[in-house]
Amino acid sequence: MTHTTTDQPARRAGGAVVPVLAFAGIVVAVMQTLLVPVIKDLPQLLDTEPADATWVLTSTLLSGAVATPIMGRLGDLYGKRRMLITSLAVMVVGALISAFTSALLPMIVGRTLQGFAMGAIPLGIGLMRDMLPRERLGSAMALMSSSIGVGGGLALPAAALVAQHTDWHALFYGAAGLGVLAIALTLLVVPESPARAPGSFDLPGALGLSAGLVLLLLPVTKGSDWGWSSATTLGLFAASAVVLALWGLMELRVAAPLVDLRTTARREVLLTNLASIMVGVSFYVVSLVLPQLLQLPSETGYGLGRSMVVAGLCVAPLGLTMMFTAPVYARLSARYGPKVTLITGLLVIAVGYGGGLGLMDAAWQTVVTSVVLGAGIGLAYSSLPALIVGAVPASETGAANGLNTLMRSIGTSVSSAVIGMVLANTAHEVGGVEIPTMHGFRISFLIATAAVALGLLLALFLPGQRPSGKPRLRASSEEDANLERAAEALSATRALSDTGAPATEAPITEEPVGGFRGRVLAADGTPVARARVTLIDRRGRRAGATLSAEDGGYALTVPASGPYVLAAQAPGHAPHASAATHAGDDRPVELDLSLPGETVTA
Secondary structure, eight states: OOBOOSSSOSSOOOTTHHHHHHHHHHHHHHHHHTTGGGGGGHHHHTTSOHHHHTHHHHHHHHHHHHHHHHHHHHHHHHOHHHHHHHHHHHHHHHHHHHHTOOSHHHHHHHHHHHGGGGGHHHHHHHHHHHHSOHHHHHHHHHHHHHHHHHHHHHHHHHHHHHHHHSOTTHHHHHHHHHHHHHHHHHHHHOOOOOBOOSSOOOHHHHHHHHHHHHHHHHHHHHHHHHOTTSHHHHHHHHHHHHHHHHHHHHHHHOSSOSSOHHHHTSHHHHHHHHHHHHHHHHHHHHHHHHHHHHHSOGGGSSOOOOOHHHHHHHHHHHHHHHHHHHHHHHHHHHHHOHHHHHHHHHHHHHHHHHHHTTOOSSHHHHHHHHHHHHHHHHHHHHHHHHHHHTTSOGGGHHHHHHHHHHHHHHHHHHHHHHHHHHHHHTOEEETTEEEOOHHHHHHHHHHHHHHHHHHHHHHHTSOOOOOTTSOOOOOOGGGHHHHHHHHHHHHHHHHHHHHTOOTTOSOOOSOOOOEEEEEEEOTTSOBOTTOEEEEEOTTSOEEEEEEOOTTSEEEEEOSSSEEEEEEEEOTTSOOEEEEEEEOSSSSOEEOOEEOOSSOOOO
């Protein structure tokens, strides 16, 4: 039996679920940051050419970009917890392959498998939406979304310490151990979500998207080596445009697409994803610039002459501040909404980069810059999943957040390519070695500021918040019209209750085949008695209604299998509606309805 809900948790989760899922996200970030301390030594360590050694990093980026939306869709179809564990298990296998080799090809294979862990972020956000009550969801998603920065900031000094004092393969053993621990904790603490999307996996869509992303990101990451105007680079860009265009046309014709492009084209989803690219660009600039500035010799006149470990410690506040902004975001978002919080975060990032232009003369100044940027990036990253979750149905949460995470990855990839080109073109050659200049660092900060300004412009055009008392239903594109009618029926239901119409006036003209049952709960989890629960069919017609008992319990039979909307309302609470599907057997579908805590005027 399968059912999906639009915005309501399917089952309650224990208090340890959020930290366990956030830890899984941090493990993913650790995997990404793992090789930063030894990047310049990779050609020697792998006995290969510098251009070939970069494939160790490029392979992870490409596999992560491909895996993120695919694992998100698989999670929607077959279980988000199951796919989360699968992603982490593939990462562990990849880490162990890398730990046992010093040859280039096996290392690339291992790093490619490690990139599959990127799917853990959107899957974790999807699990939170399915299981957590409304009052806990905001701060939980904020922490999960920021975990990629938290893990990166904390892992950098730790990885540097390991690389300086032990064999570099210990980095991969450590990553594998963290992955195993994350899997064990997930199995012990995190329940599986019962929410499932209808349809089957779109294999042609997955292959098409994978090909398009590889063709796009390959020249982005290798363009500086091949030449930006080379036939190879331009040819791959052109091929990616053709493949992605054909993929989009194909997805529009598929009944159950990998990515619902009609939903993605909604203004709130499209603008959020475009803003995510800009946030990704701004996040990666500081990660590229400050460690180099800190480690350059003081003899250059502007380098700060710090060790790899000290440089990591100076940048670590970036991740720590992102983690501590999660509860701040929850309060701001609850009062002003995620759009305002995103705009606030972007403004703080702009202040950080603007001030950072004059704060490059001492190590403590880089710490100040890291703290300010961490606060802004934390607020911005925390806002993105809330905006996506508020715009798509629960059956598409994994795929939609996977696409959003992909947009951030594209932003970091573009940032890496552009900033790398800027630093290379402004470098001075000393003794055959190219040394980045202060001029290049400042241009990089200005590029980040420009990206933030563009992101701010996009955020300003996001739809504003609706009045708190008006329910906001979201569905996949093919269900929009039905849910609009359901919303109208919900308004009609409220009007009927005001006139004293009986709760069970809608006749059932067909043989019942089971139904829905559960409890109506307030935002704090207490039962709501005598709440009106109305059953609305796929055509927006009332198929039944009842009043909840003293313990909040309700039961409604359905005349036929198929999708329904259950609408609940009670005095002192805003109305709420959840979409659900009944499979057509005799067993009732368990579905609790949680009323928002805000009150409405009767």
